[in-house]
Amino acid sequence: MAPHIITKPTTGELSISLADLVVEKSKKAIETLDRFTIGLSGGSLPKILAADLKNRKDITWEKWEVFFCDERIVPLDHNDSNYLLCKNELFDHVPIPPERIHTINGELVSKIEKVDTEKAAEVAQNMVDDYENQLIKVFACAKSVKFPVFDLLLLGIGPDGHICSLFPRHPLLEEDVTWVAYIMDSPKLPRRRITLTLPVVNHAHTVAFVATGAGKQDTLVEVLNEKGNLPAQLVKPIHGKVYWFLDDEAAAKLNI
């Protein structure tokens, strides 16, 4: 199915349009399943997302279940933390119950910082298991049931076409069993991260990319106009829809 591409002259207008989609998806999910499952990313996304959304009065925030599409393995109060970014932009301004915001395990973060490289992989695997268990609880299914189905995943895109912490040509792109994986050799710093895997992304009901600024022009031409295997091009939800929220600058080289 062709993606829906939404372009707006400014990031302010883009924030309004993105908030409209989030409100719509949140309402629909809460009406049917009494909860809304959303995955957030880092980068510029939390700020663009929160700018308008945090002032919306028509959201049942208490019914949200928030996960992170990827997270850097750093303390939750570290400047590199995607959680901290989302907290500052959104969580501090809206009443999502803290227990419904699913972070990486802070104790395991402290542990990983104190061990050698070999042991670090073991701790990272524990962190992955912990995060998968949080997903299992919310999605109320045994791990044998294939994949969680998020109502909405919000993704940024790197200039190299990466999404989550899934980078071009990285073996993690082949992962087709686990829901969450760790990466210790991320080409983008910090090196240690955990990420949702591609099959989880592709089981979501709705995936929305957000990209702004001239730095994304060439990447968007490649991802949207050409065939290839960049991580963003591998996002093809089995039953879901894909949206692209772009400002005019980012979209300038697209024929739309």
Ligand SMILES: O=C(O)[C@H](O)[C@@H](O)[C@H](O)[C@H](O)COP(=O)(O)O
């Ligand atoms: O973990 C990270 O390193 C970032 O979160 C990264 O994945 C980001 O989401 C994209 O690079 C898009 O970032 P921008 O939207 O800021 O361009």
